[in-house]
Amino acid sequence: MAEETAYEKYLHADKILSFQKKEDELVCDGERDFQGVQQEAELIWTRINFMLKRTNERIRRGDLHEAGHLLEQAAALWSDLTGKSEELLWRLWPGDFLKIRGTLGRGSTADSPRYKESEQLARLLWTPYEKVLKAKGVGLASLLGDAKGEDSDGLVSLTKAMMWYDYRVQEFNLAHLYLVFGEIGDKTVGLKGGTTAYLIKRYNKFLFPKLWDSINELYKDFKS
């Protein structure tokens, strides 16, 4: 076997790849894609979570432009996850997933600590964000109503980035929902004991509900 290069040593490539099933262990070809995408998702969530922690710090120290940029980058990583979900819907034959499912035991992505942490960390952004609004004496509805392109302090960019981040997460949720429809249907009970009704109920929740609701507030006295 060729000697391990410095590049591979740095990445711990051997270790990482040892966690993939060997070709002769795969129950079907589609398992390479399924296991690969799930593993990639875990790595991506660690990057998203790191960015969310840094975003939180930036908001707390008043560096709102930088916080907004970071959040946009984290949102882009969710688009990668959406793309991977779509890729599986495209590539993974339902009959292949039927075979794979028999090997999964009770393991569900719903139990991923990194996925759960991504939701907690996103929700944790709300308190420092509201503090900024309070300190500046700005109400959300008035900010959304009045911002005219001026953004010297970064509050407008950050507000948009929060909406954008939430949107990209919801977009992933939708893509995942269609993946589930396409692989196991909407009546099959999942590994956590619920059908897609559970996912729809679960997904119907914004990360920043007050932000979206402030749009209603903006329009509440509007008469056409």
Ligand code: HEM
């Ligand atoms: C064949 C492909 C897939 C099927 C059939 C599937 C099915 C499901 C089902 C039924 C659930 C609900 C909980 C449960 O019963 O396990 C679930 C949860 C979840 N899945 Fe998938 N999934 C697939 C692939 C993926 C992929 C590729 C990802 C990530 C890129 C992913 C991420 C998640 C997450 C994050 C949850 C937890 C949702 C929550 O509770 O908020 N799934 N999946």
